Amino acid sequence: MIDLLALPLAALPFPDIDPVIVRIGPLAIHWYGLAYVVGILFGWWYGRRIITNPRLWPGGKAPMRAEDLDDFLVWAAIGIVLGGRIGYILFYDFARYLANPFDMLAVWQGGMSFHGGFAGTTLAMILFARKRGISIWSLFDIVAASVPVALGLVRLTNFINAELWGRPTDVAWAFVFPNGGPLARHPSQLYEAALEGLVLFIVLRLLTHVFLKLGKPGFVAGAFVTGYGLSRIFVEFFREPDVQLGYLAGGWLTMGMVLSTPMVLAGIWAMWRAGRQAYSPAP
Numbered sequence: 713m714i715d716l717l718a719l720p721l722a723a724l725p726f727p728d729i730d731p732v733i734v735r736i737g738p739l740a741i742h743w744y745g746l747a748y749v750v751g752i753l754f755g756w757w758y759g760r761r762i763i764t765n766p767r768l769w770p771g772g773k774a775p776m777r778a779e780d781l782d783d784f785l786v787w788a789a790i791g792i793v794l795g796g797r798i799g800y801i802l803f804y805d806f807a808r809y810l811a812n813p814f815d816m817l818a819v820w821q822g823g824m825s826f827h828g829g830f831a832g833t834t835l836a837m838i839l840f841a842r843k844r845g846i847s848i849w850s851l852f853d854i855v856a857a858s859v860p861v862a863l864g865l866v867r868l869t870n871f872i873n874a875e876l877w878g879r880p881t882d883v884a885w886a887f888v889f890p891n892g893g894p895l896a897r898h899p900s901q902l903y904e905a906a907l908e909g910l911v912l913f914i915v916l917r918l919l920t921h922v923f924l925k926l927g928k929p930g931f932v933a934g935a936f937v938t939g940y941g942l943s944r945i946f947v948e949f950f951r952e953p954d955v956q957l958g959y960l961a962g963g964w965l966t967m968g969m970v971l972s973t974p975m976v977l978a979g980i981w982a983m984w985r986a987g988r989q990a991y992s993p994a995p
């Protein structure tokens with residue numbers, strides 16, 4: 713048990729990085745928003761590379777055209793933004809937005825949920841795949857392989873914004889966040905950037921380019937969902953829960969754990985299911 717009174721009042725100096733990159737009159741460009749844009753564009757570019765690489769697909773033929781992914785880009789952006797915002801409102805601060813409904817539109821104030829964005833993007837993929845007559849599970853795989861970079865970038869900007877910081881600690885790499893009080897805290901945003909971004913990207917890269925799991929539709933997507941869920945649950949032990957929610961079920965469970973546990977189970981099921989599915993190339 714950590715003695716909060718014994719923790720140092722200073723640790724590593726928090727980097728003085730302005731969350732706003734540039735201001736042009738009333739317009740402000742934030743690192744947080746740029747991370748979403750770069751992450752989405754990287755996902756589009758990387759997804760195209762996967763589709764157009766015949767070595768990765770059985771018989772050298774992908775289940776969709778690169779042009780299909782071009783058209784899906786707008787669908788993905790809408791699913792991420794709407795799903796992320798709605799998910800945050802419902803899961804993390806519903807009472808506040810119920811009392812101030814116009815704040816729901818103030819996305820520039822922050823407030824996005826990965827789990828909501830995941831649900832919104834999943835719905836967008838299902839609708840788009842059915843509209844185009846392409847394999848839903850293969851589209852899941854292509855998008856999943858591209859997502860970790862965006863996750864890592866967004867977590868880095870959470871650190872720049874000094875938000876979603878960790879629990880008090882006495883580790884040597886702790887930071888005193890500007891709005892986190894005098895206590896040194898875990899840089900949990902950096903833990904998430906490393907696990908959800910770098911490590912998960914490497915794992916999925918091995919699955920797609922070394923073990924050629926794209927021939928088992930749904931396996932890569934299942935690995936992504938499982939990997940994210942496990943990473944998030946692990947980091948939740950170091951991350952301070954949202955102040956309006958606090959700890960659940962006796963002082964250790966968090967909303968992040970609650971929302972991530974079904975993801976782990978669903979991901980394991982998807983990988984098990986993928987081993988029993990036949991691959992169907994694009995007509």
